[in-house]
Amino acid sequence: MAVIEQLQTWLSMPLLVLGDYTLRIAGVASAIGILVVSAIVQRGLSKASAAAAKRSGAHDQNVYIIQRVLKYIVYGVGLILALSALGVSFNNLMLVAGALGVGIGFGLQSIVNNFVCGIIILFEKSLRIGDFVELADGLLGEVREINIRSTLLRTLDNADIIVPNADFISSQVNNWTLNDDIRRFSISFSVAYGSDLEQVREAGLKAAEEVPITLKRENIMPDVLVTELGASGIECILTIWAQGEWVKRPGWVKSQYLTAIYNNLRTAEIEIPFPQMDVHMRS
Template identity: 30%
Template sequence: MELNTIIEIFKNPYVEAALIFLLFVVIAKTVAVVLRKYLKKITEKTKTKFDDVLLEKTEPFLTYVIVLIGVRFVLLHLGIMNLLISRIINSFIAILVVYFVIILIEMFINFWGTNWAKRTQSGVDAMLPLVHQLSKVVLIITCLMFILNIWDKDITGLVAGIGIAGIVLGFALKDSLSNIFGGISIILDKTYRIGDRIKIDPGESGIVYDISLRSTKIKTWDNDIIIIPNGMMANSKIQNYVQPSIKSRGVIEFCVAYGSDVDKVKRVIIEAIKKVENVLDEPAPSVYFSKMNDFSLDFDAKFWVDDVAKRYGTKENATSVIYKTLKKEGISIPFPTRTVYLKK
């Protein structure tokens, strides 16, 4: 075959188009080899698996995008690139980009969001599925609007339809949305966490067993599980026994008879409480003369423990010690009396 014939063949526009496409395929394969052979060695040396998975997901995405760009150049070279084909290619690129972003968000949530939530024990992991789904919906709607714009379609009707649908769904799911936003508020505000001991007005109390977007589960002291909607929890008065510190104070009310030596009562009770197991030296136990009642002198004995879980058992022991100390010291413990005068 003569050289001129070969040159004429390569001057053929279809052959040139095939060579252009082949060039882009080679570029795509080269990028894939670089990612797989060289960058993978770097990612394997890191402690996290995030970069390994990111590299694995990036390779096919870049390959498809480069090939689509090559198809675009081929069609331009052949002069058959019309508005329809251009719109189709641009739509595919938009779909690929959105799909890749969704994968990135999912990876971020799985690797960083979940690990961070478990490490901080913040309960944010309950929000992660909602964040994932909402981000997917937003990205898909954005992609749809972008594609409609590529095809010169009016998106005003779509935006209005989405707004109307949102209003209708908002009314239909009012209670569910109230619970979900209540759950988000509780988690972000860190009102309580799993394992916290809480008391809810008007009286339910126990340990937080689980927090989801819809409800909070509380294990009572009788080992029952109470499920309370987060909308109700967000609007309730909640007493958290472990925030800001797990250290807790116990108070014991007791009384002695009139005529007792107030200073002696305070001294002997303080010394007795100091010897009770789990009572902290700092802050030191204290006894306050609180009230002169109708038939007694009332006192408050206060002490601290390093964990609220120890408070009730320590309070029982301390109450027993106070009773025994008063009895040992000969200090009378009064009881209600009433004197009746009979007039003849």
């Protein structure tokens, strides 16, 4: 009994006194306990929702949205309960909310803006985990996480880039895999003037045949097009379609087709032109 009385005395000791408000050790311990329990509950709900979704066959993006919303709700409720355990009354919470409102007006608007944009991205489903996107500045990357303030992209160099959520709402974003994972690639190459264009076409289509990732369907077929009669040669493109993970590796895809095009042009003895310039000497 003496130990319990000593513990109660120790927990009731004040740590901070401000006017009518007294912060005690018991309140701090309770607040920490509530936050720890909130984290445990959040993890449990996340695992339970993932298991339930797996059994029902729900889409991964819907599962991700549910997990994120549950996380925000559990942590929000836990924070309110922790503040209550610290002795912060509802009136004081309103004062804090008013102070936060002033802070948002002066310096936190970007954080709130990113948070709201993150919620919009989650529910609008314009950006999903695993999507391959191209930003306005040309940055390419795969979406790995959509967090409260920012979205995590992993680039082709395996670098993690943190992009504010507001950038995806206010700027143009090219989502390569939004509705499907099929994309057309245009591989540019040149041939010399005087080349037989039918042979050029055959060499290009043969190159497409040799690369195993070439996708062929009724309305999706490889083709060779002449795009320009350039200064040094005839400019052509090989258009092919790829699907799946290959869409996320544009550099590798381009390298494979350029190699096949070069080998087939060389086999057909079709000349690849060098830059040319006519120089006239004046006496």
